[in-house]
Amino acid sequence: MSGFQFTLLAQDGGARRGTLTTAHGTAQTPAFMAVGTAGTVKAMTADQVRTTGSQIVLGNTYHLMLRPGADRVAALGGLHRMMDWPGIILTDSGGYQVMSLAKLRKLDEIGVTFRSHIDGSSHHLTPESSTAIQHKLDATITMAFDECTPFPATYEEAAASMRLSMRWAARSRAAFVPREGYGQFGIVQGGIYPALRAESAAALTAIGFEGYAIGGLAVGEGQAAMFDTLETTTPHLPIDQPRYLMGVGTPDDLLGAIARGVDMFDCVIPTRAGRTGRAYTARGVFNLRNARFADDASPLDPGCACTLCTRHSAAYLHHLFRCEEMLGPMLLTGHNLTYYQALMRGARDAIEQGRFAAYAAAARDGWRQGDD
Amino acid sequence: MSGFQFTLLAQDGGARRGTLTTAHGTAQTPAFMAVGTAGTVKAMTADQVRTTGSQIVLGNTYHLMLRPGADRVAALGGLHRMMDWPGIILTDSGGYQVMSLAKLRKLDEIGVTFRSHIDGSSHHLTPESSTAIQHKLDATITMAFDECTPFPATYEEAAASMRLSMRWAARSRAAFVPREGYGQFGIVQGGIYPALRAESAAALTAIGFEGYAIGGLAVGEGQAAMFDTLETTTPHLPIDQPRYLMGVGTPDDLLGAIARGVDMFDCVIPTRAGRTGRAYTARGVFNLRNARFADDASPLDPGCACTLCTRHSAAYLHHLFRCEEMLGPMLLTGHNLTYYQALMRGARDAIEQGRFAAYAAAARDGWRQGDD
Numbered sequence: 001m002s003g004f005q006f007t008l009l010a011q012d013g014g015a016r017r018g019t020l021t022t023a024h025g026t027a028q029t030p031a032f033m034a035v036g037t038a039g040t041v042k043a044m045t046a047d048q049v050r051t052t053g054s055q056i057v058l059g060n061t062y063h064l065m066l067r068p069g070a071d072r073v074a075a076l077g078g079l080h081r082m083m084d085w086p087g088i089i090l091t092d093s094g095g096y097q098v099m100s101l102a103k104l105r106k107l108d109e110i111g112v113t114f115r116s117h118i119d120g121s122s123h124h125l126t127p128e129s130s131t132a133i134q135h136k137l138d139a140t141i142t143m144a145f146d147e148c149t150p151f152p153a154t155y156e157e158a159a160a161s162m163r164l165s166m167r168w169a170a171r172s173r174a175a176f177v178p179r180e181g182y183g184q185f186g187i188v189q190g191g192i193y194p195a196l197r198a199e200s201a202a203a204l205t206a207i208g209f210e211g212y213a214i215g216g217l218a219v220g221e222g223q224a225a226m227f228d229t230l231e232t233t234t235p236h237l238p239i240d241q242p243r244y245l246m247g248v249g250t251p252d253d254l255l256g257a258i259a260r261g262v263d264m265f266d267c268v269i270p271t272r273a274g275r276t277g278r279a280y281t282a283r284g285v286f287n288l289r290n291a292r293f294a295d296d297a298s299p300l301d302p303g304c305a306c307t308l309c310t311r312h313s314a315a316y317l318h319h320l321f322r323c324e325e326m327l328g329p330m331l332l333t334g335h336n337l338t339y340y341q342a343l344m345r346g347a348r349d350a351i352e353q354g355r356f357a358a359y360a361a362a363a364r365d366g367w368r369q370g371d372d
Numbered sequence: 373m374s375g376f377q378f379t380l381l382a383q384d385g386g387a388r389r390g391t392l393t394t395a396h397g398t399a400q401t402p403a404f405m406a407v408g409t410a411g412t413v414k415a416m417t418a419d420q421v422r423t424t425g426s427q428i429v430l431g432n433t434y435h436l437m438l439r440p441g442a443d444r445v446a447a448l449g450g451l452h453r454m455m456d457w458p459g460i461i462l463t464d465s466g467g468y469q470v471m472s473l474a475k476l477r478k479l480d481e482i483g484v485t486f487r488s489h490i491d492g493s494s495h496h497l498t499p500e501s502s503t504a505i506q507h508k509l510d511a512t513i514t515m516a517f518d519e520c521t522p523f524p525a526t527y528e529e530a531a532a533s534m535r536l537s538m539r540w541a542a543r544s545r546a547a548f549v550p551r552e553g554y555g556q557f558g559i560v561q562g563g564i565y566p567a568l569r570a571e572s573a574a575a576l577t578a579i580g581f582e583g584y585a586i587g588g589l590a591v592g593e594g595q596a597a598m599f600d601t602l603e604t605t606t607p608h609l610p611i612d613q614p615r616y617l618m619g620v621g622t623p624d625d626l627l628g629a630i631a632r633g634v635d636m637f638d639c640v641i642p643t644r645a646g647r648t649g650r651a652y653t654a655r656g657v658f659n660l661r662n663a664r665f666a667d668d669a670s671p672l673d674p675g676c677a678c679t680l681c682t683r684h685s686a687a688y689l690h691h692l693f694r695c696e697e698m699l700g701p702m703l704l705t706g707h708n709l710t711y712y713q714a715l716m717r718g719a720r721d722a723i724e725q726g727r728f729a730a731y732a733a734a735a736r737d738g739w740r741q742g743d744d
Contacts, residue, residue, distance in 0.1 A: 040692060040699040045679060068666065068691040076669050076687055084683040294440065297448050307417060311456040315448055319440040320412060326698060327412040 003181035004210050006242045006263075010352050014234070014261045017351040020242055023181025024080065024088045024140045027055040029242065029263040030347050032254065032340045033090060035271055038063045039073070039083045042271050043326070043333045046084035052306070052334060053341030056088040056141075058266045061133055062097030065123070066116050070136040078138030090266070091139035092246075093130045093172070093187075096148045096215075107147065109164070127171035131184075135177055142184040143213065144172035149191050151219040158191030165189045166203040173207050183210030185244060191216060192225050194232035201236035211242040214262070218248045227256050234261035251280060251343055251367070255360040258347055270340045274333030277321045281339060282363075284370015288332065293318035306338035307331060375553035376582050378614045378635075382724050386606070386633045389723040392614055395553025396452065396460045396512045399427040401614065401635040402719050404626065404712045405462060407643055410435045411445070411455045414643050415698070415705045418456035424678070424706060425713035428460040428513075430638045433505055434469030437495070438488050442508040450510030462638070463511035464618075465502045465544070465559075468520045468587075479519065481536070499543035503556075507549055514556040515585065516544035521563050523591040530563030537561045538575040545579050555582030557616060563588060564597050566604035573608035583614040586634070590620045599628050606633035623652060623715055623739070627732040630719055642712045646705030649693045653711060654735075656742015660704065665690035678710035679703060 003023060010017040018029040033056040034041045034049055041049045041057060049057065059079055064070065076082045079089055095112070098105060102114035102123075111126030130145040146165035149158050169186045176184045186204035190196030204212060214233055217226045230245070237243055244264035245257050254265055270280060277288040281301040286293075288300070296314040304310075308317060308331040320328030343363065350359035375395060382389040390401040405428040406413045406421055413421045413429060421429065431451055436442065448454045451461055467484070470477060474486035474495075483498030502517040518537035521530050541558045548556045558576035562568030576584060586605055589598045602617070609615055616636035617629050626637055642652060649660040653673040658665075660672070668686040676682075680689060680703040692700030715735065722731035 038691075038695045038697060039688070040697050043698045043702075045699065045702065046683070047679070063695075067695055068687070072667060072687070075667065076685055082685065082688050082691075295444060295447065307419070311418070313448055313454065315440070315444070316411070316454050319410075323410045323435075323439055325410060325412050326415045326701065327417065329698065330415075330417065330702070 004183040006211065006240065008240060012351040012354050012356040013259060015258050015347070015351045015356045016261060016263055017348055018242065018263055020088075020263075021181075022088050022140045022183065023179070024086060025055070027088055028348055030254075030258045030344055030351075031055055031264050032344050033058045033264065033266040034337055035266055035268050036083065036085070038067065039079060041333075041337075043275060043329045044271075044337070048330075048334055049085070049337070050087075052337035053345065054337060056090055056264075057083075057085050059089055059091045059137060059139065060097060061091050061094035061130060061137070062101065064091075064137060065094065065125075065133050066118055066121075070133040074136040074138070078136075080138055088140045089138070090141035091134045091137055091143065093134070093143040093145040094125050095130070095146050096247075098125060099148055099150075109167075111145070111168075127168040128175040131172050131175035140182055141211070142176060142182070144169045144184065144186045144209070146187045146189060146215060148219070149189050149216045151191065151216070151221050153191050155191075155193055155196070158189075158193055159196055162189040162191070162196050162200050166200060169204055170207050173209065185209050185211040185213045185242075187213040187215040187246070188233055188237075189216045192221055192229050194229070197229060197233040198236050201233060205236075205238060209241075211244060212237045213244040213246050215246045217245065218253070223253060223256065226253070227260060230257055230260040230262065237261075251340070252364065254340075254343065255347065255363060258351075259356065259360065270336035271333050274336045275329040277328065277332065279332060280336045281370070282366045284367040284372075286371050288314065288317050288328075289321050290318075290371070300335065301339065304335060304338055304342070306335045308335040376555040378583065378612065380612060384723040384726050384728040385631060387630050387719070387723045387728045388633060388635055389720055390614065390635055392460075392635075393553075394460050394512045394555065395551070396458060397427070399460055400720055402626075402630045402716055402723075403427055403636050404716045405430045405636065405638040406709055407638055407640050408455065408457070410439065411451060413705075413709075415647060415701045416643075416709070420706055421457070421709070422459075424709035425717065426709060428462055428636075429455075429457050431461055431463045431509060431511065432469060433463050433466035433502060433509070434473065436463075436509060437466065437497075437505050438490055438493075442505040446508040446510070452510055460512045461510070462513035463506045463509055463515065465506070465515040465517040466497050467502070467518050468619075470497060471520055471522075481539075483517070499540040500547040503544050503547035512554055513583070514548060514554070516541045516556065516558045516581070518559045518561060518587060520591070521561050521588045523563065523588070523593050525563050527563075527565055527568070530561075530565055530568055534561040534563070534568050534572050538572060541576055542579050545581065557581050557583040557585045557614075559585040559587040559618070560605055560609075561588045564593055564601050566601070569601060569605040570608050573605060577608075577610060581613075583616060584609045585616040585618050587618045589617065590625070595625060595628065598625070599632060602629055602632040602634065609633075623712070624736065626712075626715065627719065627735060630723075631728065631732065642708035643705050646708045647701040649700065649704065651704060652708045653742070654738045656739040656744075658743050660686065660689050660700075661693050662690075662743070672707060673711065676707060676710055676714070678707045680707040
């Protein structure tokens with residue numbers, strides 16, 4: 001099935017510059033995907049998400065199957081129409097949230113039985129049902145159903161978990177209905193063990209997907225172990241297909257992973273931090289609740305093009321958080337996403353121009369003024 | 373001092389169509405002012421407030437003097453610049469909130485001493501300090517400092533309270549610094565007693581203000597008593613100056629008050645209701661949390677131009693409120709304000725064309741499909 005196409009435009013060391021063409025438009029990579037868990041990027045209208053430069057929104061199968069329900073989303077015309085996001089949508093498989101949020105989980109070869117964290121109702125997720133739900137949601141990119149291997153895990157535990165995920169990946173692929181411009185990604189597992197990552201990558205590429213995700217990272221192993229794992233994993237993935245590092249990360253994580261050949265990211269950091277008063281800026285991370293911002297008439301991030309930075313002072317944002325006004329999270333979420341997208345845009349330009357290492361070094365240098 | 377000018381363009385029965393020209397632009401009346409208590413219309417960016425058709429934003433002196441503080445707002449360039457609202461801003465005097473929110477109040481001829489409901493700190497408000505604070509906030513329209521007479525009140529209680537407010541009105545006027553395009557409104561008090569309202573109106577017009585508010589209504593007296601009081605009060609106010617009914621009201625209240633000669637309104641109803649899932653529409657009021665909206669793929673209010681009604685289904689809004697997503701209050705606040713402003717725009721057109729009574733009757737007829 002054609003119409004879903006990744007094109008590698010340039011390489012700069014390990015860093016890659018590409019385009020991903022789909023039924024719902026084209027994304028420039030490296031790309032950061034805004035997390036829209038329950039059919040909304042929290043505290044943002046769809047227009048505001050577009051204004052940040054976000055090209056892809058991620059939806060969570062676990063949340064959406066519980067509320068409003070996949071059949072209901074389908075009846076409302078799919079997730080694109082429901083949330084006013086005609087652009088690319090990637091949905092996860094639900095496997096990660098089942099393990100982190102649901103109660104009374106029971107996992108076997110068939111899949112996972114669990115109780116909703118919202119109302120205790122019983123549900124079953126399998127590779128087949130997860131894939132069907134993502135189809136009903138009308139995800140541009142469907143993720144294979146996998147088990148996110150806990151950390152720490154012994155080699156044997158990681159191997160058993162990964163091999164189960166590989167059997168589920170084959171079942172997910174069999175359940176996927178190819179449609180013009182739609183794609184499905186397999187997920188490499190294997191913990192921090194290079195041999196297992198290689199085995200997983202080989203298993204997935206033998207099945208054949210439109211892209212490959214790297215899962216089971218950013219679960220407590222630390223940045224160094226994450227980067228090591230990326231370095232031993234990406235060489236096993238096809239050069240002409242997109243690579244997606246799931247659930248990562250800080251701006252520094254993103255630059256490090258781009259250098260190691262990753263094309264796509266998603267993370268709740270910019271949106272969650274936006275709701276708690278943590279600002280990601282070219283000068284580093286700042287806690288806007290800090291009293292030193294109370295009289296700061298300057299913009300939070302002078303180089304930023306967002307509504308917050310072009311229209312308001314840091315003192316106003318401080319005031320909004322102090323008064324627990326909803327506009328604080330709204331403006332800061334918009335800013336944080338704008339910063340993340342500007343960082344990605346800068347990375348894309350730098351890769352095209354063969355100066356990615358210098359770009360990343362300059363960005364890291366700028367962050368040193370921050371709180372942490 | 374010129375530059376602050378009300379022009380009466382048309383009359384239709386008691387209803388008036390005018391323009392209010394100020395240092396911060398012109399408003400068309402009848403006008404509904406969006407409430408921006410602490411320097412933000414809750415759940416809305418300034419751009420979104422503009423998109424609703426709102427021409428004037430109201431700020432609360434009590435809230436702003438406590439946080440972020442009047443001197444700080446002044447240092448940040450005033451309220452217009454702080455909140456990105458270069459348009460008209462009206463600030464109340466703080467008197468009403470002192471009585472409804474503050475603790476340990478002590479009222480005497482000089483003013484009110486109170487403790488902040490936020491941190492218990494002690495503050496003093498007088499006609500002079502309230503006027504000075506509103507100057508620091510850079511309010512286009514300053515309100516005289518008054519005591520909002522409680523309801524019920526005997527004739528003697530209402531008379532004593534009103535006469536104190538009239539002495540405070542004279543002191544407020546003396547403290548007001550005239551500036552080109554800025555104005556100050558006196559506030560008619562007197563409870564539900566026509567003779568006291570007439571006495572109050574005479575006292576205020578003798579002092580002379582750029583406009584006159586009608587205070588102490590919508591405090592429990594009921595719509596019929598409120599309308600009766602308006603009918604006996606507005607004839608005592610100058611025909612060529614704006615009249616502002618404070619803290620009112622429902623769409624039906626607004627149409628009834630317009631018919632009785634009121635030009636300006638403010639009320640938390642559309643914004644507060646927007647945060648709790650209550651929708652004001654041409655078909656009446658609906659509770660969007662109601663399960664009957666779960667599968668409603670149609671827009672909430674098909675004739676409405678807001679983001680919610682043009683981009684999303686009622687089912688999506690129901691989903692957002694069910695999941696307590698911030699986007700629910702954001703979208704519904706925008707809708708409710710858009711509805712209020714469309715109702716005002718329709719009223720202005722109808723008055724110009726001499727068909728206000730028919731317009732109001734048709735609007736009331738439409739509301740009958742609502743929940744309440």
